[in-house]
Amino acid sequence: MAAGPIAGCATLHIPDFPVPPAAGLKQAADEHAEVNLYVVRDQGDQRTYFGTELAPKGVLPVWLSVRNKSAHESIALDFRDVRIDAQGRAIAEPERAHAPVNTAGEQGVVLVGAALLSLPLLFGGAKMLSDSSEIKRNIMAKQLYSATIPPGGSTSGFVYTAVDPAAQTSWNYEMSVILRAVPVPPGDAGWHYIIAF
Amino acid sequence: MMRFVRPAAVMAALLLGACTHTFEVPQSTLAKSAATAERSDAVAALVVTPDLRAAKWSESMMGDTFEAPLGDALIAGAKQLLLDMFSTVEVVPTPGGIPNALYYVAPTMLRIEHTQAAWAFGEQVFTMAVEWRVTDRDGQTVLVDTIISEGRGRQGNVFTYKGDTKTTLGRLINDTFAKAEGKLSPVLRHS
Numbered sequence: 001m002a003a004g005p006i007a008g009c010a011t012l013h014i015p016d017f018p019v020p021p022a023a024g025l026k027q028a029a030d031e032h033a034e035v036n037l038y039v040v041r042d043q044g045d046q047r048t049y050f051g052t053e054l055a056p057k058g059v060l061p062v063w064l065s066v067r068n069k070s071a072h073e074s075i076a077l078d079f080r081d082v083r084i085d086a087q088g089r090a091i092a093e094p095e096r097a098h099a100p101v102n103t104a105g106e107q108g109v110v111l112v113g114a115a116l117l118s119l120p121l122l123f124g125g126a127k128m129l130s131d132s133s134e135i136k137r138n139i140m141a142k143q144l145y146s147a148t149i150p151p152g153g154s155t156s157g158f159v160y161t162a163v164d165p166a167a168q169t170s171w172n173y174e175m176s177v178i179l180r181a182v183p184v185p186p187g188d189a190g191w192h193y194i195i196a197f
Numbered sequence: 198m199m200r201f202v203r204p205a206a207v208m209a210a211l212l213l214g215a216c217t218h219t220f221e222v223p224q225s226t227l228a229k230s231a232a233t234a235e236r237s238d239a240v241a242a243l244v245v246t247p248d249l250r251a252a253k254w255s256e257s258m259m260g261d262t263f264e265a266p267l268g269d270a271l272i273a274g275a276k277q278l279l280l281d282m283f284s285t286v287e288v289v290p291t292p293g294g295i296p297n298a299l300y301y302v303a304p305t306m307l308r309i310e311h312t313q314a315a316w317a318f319g320e321q322v323f324t325m326a327v328e329w330r331v332t333d334r335d336g337q338t339v340l341v342d343t344i345i346s347e348g349r350g351r352q353g354n355v356f357t358y359k360g361d362t363k364t365t366l367g368r369l370i371n372d373t374f375a376k377a378e379g380k381l382s383p384v385l386r387h388s
Contacts, residue, residue: 011312011320076341129258130315137310137324145307145343146328183337 012131014138017049017158020063028193033075033149033179035193038063040158050142051135060163061142062197065156066179068149074182075149081178081190082144084161148182173197220265220359223367225274225374241283241385242295244303245272252306254323265366267306271327274374275304281378282385292332300339300385303330304377307343314352321362323348323369329377331384340384346373 020038028035040046040061043053054061064082068075144157161173173196180190252271255264272288279286279302292301307326314321324347331340348369353361 011314011322076338078341126315130313130319133310134312134322137312137322140308140310140326141324141345143308143326145326145345146330146341148340148342180338183333183339186336 012051012134014051014134015049017063017142019065019156026195026197028177028195029069030191030193031069032181032191033069033193034067035177035179035195036065036067037175037195037197038065039197051131051138054160055163058163060161062159062161062175063156064144064159064175064177065154066147066149066177067154068151070151070181072151074151076180076182076184077147077149077155077177078180079144079146082159083176084159085174085176086161086163086172215260215262217262217264218359220263220362220366222265222267222270223363223370224270225277225370226367227371227374227378236280236282236284237299237386238284239299240285240287240295240297241279242287242289242292242298242301243272243276243279244290244292244301245288246290246303246305249304249306254309254311254325256311265362267309267325267370270366270370271304271306271373274370275302275377278374278377278381279385282382292336298334300334301332302381302385303332304328305330317352317354317358319352320349321352321365323365325369325373327373327377329381331381340381342380344373344376344380346376348372 017040025036025038027037040049040063041055043055046052046054046061050061062084066075066077139158139160142158144155144159147155149155159175175195175197177193177195178190179193180188184190249271250268252267253264254267255262257263276286276288283299287295287298289295289301292303295301305328307328309323309325312320312322312324324345326343326345328343329340330338332338346369348365348367348371350365350368351361352358
């Protein structure tokens with residue numbers, strides 16, 4: 001009899017995001033690296049892998065994967081060099097050195113927590129607080145971060161970009177990524193990859 | 198009238214006043230990974246910025262603030278990590294300025310999030326992202342990588358939550374430097 005309520009108070013479990021099917025990927029590649037992108041537009045998928053529907057909150061999660069095609073050199077990915085433009089203007093750029101999501105996206109993340117925290121703290125309140133904190137933690141853990149990719153290796157993660165909830169399907173987005181061979185000399189221009197979606 | 202004002206003011210202060218609860222953050226308790234003889238005689242520099250010194254976790258709930266100052270533990274752990282590999286570690290505010298430094302190592306605390314349990318016997322989780330940037334004496338970046346570390350522990354009740362949270366934060370710090378050693382050692386020990 002106690003199992004039901006106790007099980008219902010267990011911490012929310014949000015699964016890892018699986019590697020998307022190749023058919024859904026958009027790609028830019030050259031002899032150095034392969035950059036793949038997958039947009040999680042489906043709100044059912046957002047609920048599954050982020051614990052909540054992000055689109056109504058103005059956040060679009062974009063999965064990015066970078067594979068190092070070299071057999072000899074490592075590649076540096078700095079999250080500050082990942083940008084998303086929409087309709088010709090920047091909507092996702094690392095405005096702060098220690099925030100790997102754009103400001104609009106981070107506001108969306110805050111809203112995710114705030115929307116759940118705004119509910120009255122009744123009996124179910126503690127569970128709601130627990131769930132919302134786990135949602136925020138999961139979003140942070142799934143983000144794309146800076147990485148040095150060894151030869152043949154890869155890295156992946158999400159970039160959370162701003163989106164107009166009413167117009168998200170009509171925007172033309174463009175993601176740009178800069179990669180550099182390690183060691184990276186000061187001022188190195190790197191290799192540029194651009195993907196439209 | 199004055200008889201009611203003062204107690205009313207005190208009541209208002211008690212009801213409206215917000216408290217800040219500060220949790221102690223233990224320093225890393227990882228055993229030294231290398232014998233003294235395995236340390237390089239070269240010099241490494243640890244870049245400690247104001248942001249790193251001020252790194253902290255902070256959460257507000259029902260008017261109260263809960264926070265854990267992380268800066269001291271991160272700086273001490275990073276310095277010990279480098280002392281395991283180099284006989285001399287200089288602390289600098291920015292990369293540069295140490296003529297004989299082989300590497301400048303700059304940790305940056307990017308984000309920290311906390312999952313709180315619904316009940317005292319549930320599990321709380323701290324997850325932290327720390328970026329490590331290593332540049333050589335020529336200013337070339339030889340490593341930029343991010344450690345995602347975790348500390349898990351009991352949420353605790355009103356009597357035990359401070360100690361339980363301190364234990365959980367200690368696990369977070371240990372996980373941070375265990376993973377950092379794995380990332381940095383292959384690069385820094387090949388000097």
